[in-house]
Amino acid sequence: MRGTWTIAAVLVLGGCGDSGPGTGTGGISEGTTTAASTDPMTTTTGPTTSEPEPTTSTTTTTTMTPTTTSPTTGEPAECQTAADCQAPTCQAPTCEAGACGTMNMAEGTAVDDLPGDCRATVCDGAGGTKEIPIDDPPSQAAGDCKLVGCLQGQVEYTPADDDLPSDGNDCTIDTCMTGEAVFTAKPMHSPCGPMGSQFCHADASCQACKEVTDACEDYGSEPHETQATAHSLGEITDADANGSFACGTVQGAGDVDWFTFSGVDAFLNMVDPSRTLVAENDAGRLCVYMQCEKGTTTVTCGANDTPDTAPLGQKGCCGQGTVSPGLNCTGLDDSAKVWIKVDNPDMLACVPYRLDYHF
Secondary structure (H helix, E strand, C coil): CHHHHHHHHHHHHHHHCCCCCCCCECCECCCCCCCCCCCCCCCCCCCCCCCCCCCCCCCCCCCCCCCCCCCCCCCCCCCCCHHHCCCCCCEEEEEECCEEEEEECCCCCECCCCCCCCEEEEECCCCCEEEEECCCCCCCCCCCCEEEEEECCEEEEEECCCCCCCCCCCCEEEEEECCEEEEEECCCCCEECHHHCEEECCCCCEECCCCCCCCCCCCCCCCCCCCCCCEEEEEEECCCCCCEEEEEEECCCCCCEEEEEEEECCCCCCCCCEEEEEEHHHCCEEEEEEEECCCCEEEECCCCCEEEECCCCCEEEEECCEECCEEEECCCCCCEEEEEEEECCCCCCCEEEEEEEEC
């Protein structure tokens, strides 16, 4: 203990003394090296050697794992907005806390309705519907002799005799009588048809020929009872658009009507003569005779026609209704003179007729 203490004292005195270099104090010679110093201000520490920690090279791989969110327990939401919900007429859909509901629409809210029935369907404010009268009549129909309107929610028609009807017939007078259409036949022989060129009959039909009454008037050209005095129909070509008609009456068994025309075979056209007799009760007989302007004449009759010879010697065919004899002339030109006879083999008292013809 004494040794240790002495060294400590010496160290303290040396550290605090102010004698110059080389001065010894307390028996300690100059140049003495002290192995260790306990002076806290002048502590000398030798180098510290530490072994390095072993270094380990590590490669870290990060793997992304999908995150799964577990659904909230309970039923899924029924709706997000009111548009996801439905509601009956006069109720509006609602969506509260994910659940659909309804609310009543305001009273008087219009509901889609059939137009023109004088009523409207509206909401009653309690989720139902009701009908109210409105001024919503159906469309006015022109020419029905009525005026349409609404009365206390019901369609009402009142007579309108100035709302004249039209049946599209030239041979009727169109009027209204207490709200009903009336069509009265015009007087016989009133003009009708294109440019008023035809005649009204008692049955309100429009015909090319005048109506013949019980008096059996002959409205055709007279006299034409013989082939020599045949009524001339002029000249027509074999174009299909050419042709016309003639009107007449055959009175009794002895009456005969004759017609004649010149048929011209136009270039590149084909002769297909046709004659049609339109007579009341399908009576009357039609005969057609032809003679070529040049060369010889060949006439061929149809299966339902009968060959016949005219008083002046021309060949032809007779039949009922339509008679269409075939014609062949020597050469390329089939122009010919044509005669037509209407007679009364059934010996009826009166046979009014219309004769249609083309070459």
